[in-house]
Amino acid sequence: MRFGRVLVCAALLTTAARAQPSVPHRVIVDTDFALPPQDDGLALAFALNSPELDIVGITTVAGNYNVARANADVLRLLEIAGRTDVRVYGGARRPLGHEVDEYARTHYGKWWSDEPPPAPPGGFARLALQPEPAADFIARTVTAAPGRIEILAIGPLTNIATAMKGNVAVAKAIKRITIMGGAIASLPDGGGNATPNTEFNFWVDPEAAKIVLRSGTPITLSPLNVSRKTAFDKTAFDRIAMSTTPIARMIADQMGPRYARDATYRPHMYDEVAAASLADPSLVKTRAMIVDVDDHHGIDYGASIGADAVWPGAEGAKRIDVQYDIDNARFMKLFVDRVSTRPHS
Numbered sequence: 001m002r003f004g005r006v007l008v009c010a011a012l013l014t015t016a017a018r019a020q021p022s023v024p025h026r027v028i029v030d031t032d033f034a035l036p037p038q039d040d041g042l043a044l045a046f047a048l049n050s051p052e053l054d055i056v057g058i059t060t061v062a063g064n065y066n067v068a069r070a071n072a073d074v075l076r077l078l079e080i081a082g083r084t085d086v087r088v089y090g091g092a093r094r095p096l097g098h099e100v101d102e103y104a105r106t107h108y109g110k111w112w113s114d115e116p117p118p119a120p121p122g123g124f125a126r127l128a129l130q131p132e133p134a135a136d137f138i139a140r141t142v143t144a145a146p147g148r149i150e151i152l153a154i155g156p157l158t159n160i161a162t163a164m165k166g167n168v169a170v171a172k173a174i175k176r177i178t179i180m181g182g183a184i185a186s187l188p189d190g191g192g193n194a195t196p197n198t199e200f201n202f203w204v205d206p207e208a209a210k211i212v213l214r215s216g217t218p219i220t221l222s223p224l225n226v227s228r229k230t231a232f233d234k235t236a237f238d239r240i241a242m243s244t245t246p247i248a249r250m251i252a253d254q255m256g257p258r259y260a261r262d263a264t265y266r267p268h269m270y271d272e273v274a275a276a277s278l279a280d281p282s283l284v285k286t287r288a289m290i291v292d293v294d295d296h297h298g299i300d301y302g303a304s305i306g307a308d309a310v311w312p313g314a315e316g317a318k319r320i321d322v323q324y325d326i327d328n329a330r331f332m333k334l335f336v337d338r339v340s341t342r343p344h345s
């Protein structure tokens, strides 16, 4: 009798262990999306084909380009991918506090622009935006299922900060936010890419980044430190280009000329790392750090600073999980496999 009970228990444990990987992350993807696929497009292509991720909605935000272009391009990608079931919610047109100046106009990113979007590959989508604003959708969705919805945040954090500011229950309800953002100067490879010390997403909306990082919501940060250890080389591109799936065809058509011009082209992966680490956390090494953002309008506006203990001025900052290393070969293999394979449904 006792032996039989042990066997039943062992069987239940085995079932539980097997069932674990099949429970997907229910995730809102918040993105400053643009085609031809920049890192947001490649990250979404990966996420749509990953059984570990159940995308409950996509929210757009101004960043790489303006939000009108993000809307047009993400709707088109969903059509190309045959995923018109995924709903898209238009988000913030401008950051919370960042004023447009000469530096913004002359450096990378068109978050400040009001120009109409160009037609995406294949023309504008027939698929339409949802009428609900992005921040309202985020607040409604996470508070309806406390502790169950995650956010993959791969643009400036304006929408998420707006949702948090509008409803104190939001920060507590979000299960975890995985953020591509920041550059941690106290870790290797920690310089910025928007200014000497600031990463682009945090620099576009430093006030929003500070609100989200201080919210108390569990956070995993995928900063430039880890992006810089990745490379999308021609060998990986050629493997995707051999695939006949609609997404792989679009990537091949849009990115092929760049690799044809320069076979040594090997861009870093940014948003793709955040998406892949959510699907398979074993790809990255992570350590806990207190991270805060400088929102003073001085030389380090938007810089993210990380440390093991609170320092003067960072009172109220929270301890979060910071990625600092990645197995690039295994990451790229997973990325290529996912974007070049037709998903099982």
Ligand SMILES: [Ca+2]
Pocket: 031, 032, 033, 039, 040, 063, 154, 155, 271
């Ligand atoms: Ca992005």
